Amino acid sequence: MNVPAALRYTKDHEWIQLLDDGATALVGITDFAQSELGDIVFVELKPAGTALKEHEIFGTVEAVKTVADLFAPVAGEILEVNAGLDSAETVNQDPYGSGWMVKMKLADPASVANLLDAAAYRELIGG
Template sequence: MKTYYSPSHEYIKVDGNIGYIGISDYAQHALGNVVYVDMPEVGDDIEAGEDFGAIESVKAASDLIAPVSGAVIEINEHLIDNPRLVNEDAMTNWIIKVELTNPSELDDLMDEEAYKELCEKEKH
């Protein structure tokens, strides 16, 4: 699986036309203790660049922006009772699983290296 990143700190791990979307480790760290993840319903369509939910910590709330367009085929139900899984391991604990409708959108995202650079820049 290849991992791509968006400038708003979501990642998508892609396996064929299936993608797992979550927030990056950098993002979970910046948010602090996650207390709630507002997720869409299975069957909802998401659109690249549009918000599909929100994530809340004690000190901040942030929209979740879809890195690609697609249909939600699963949500990570573990996050309902235990949103702190995002803090424990953001890269494993994805938020939604989607079926991509336009895989070419992946070309607009960053790879690991480009994303690292972005994070370095934002730290200053």
């Protein structure tokens, strides 16, 4: 299971990557999550400009087997949604790259440090 060391993770299987400016981040679902969901057929995300609290639902992922909610790993505002997700299978193919879901401006960039690091996430998923 792919768990990049540079990212932080939630117990709900979202990842967050702090960008170089230190105030914005990309968010998506983990390789484990996409694997458990199976073939993803549709992604629905809240629009840019939406303010989110930590753990607030920012969208859903629909797979052949189920529909899963997406939870904001930290508080902030959605700046951009990934237009490339019109092809939802991108999430299965490249969850940490072109399969990112939203770009967020973080309310408190330091809050990212409170999330799971790669080792803790790997332990959570039994890998």
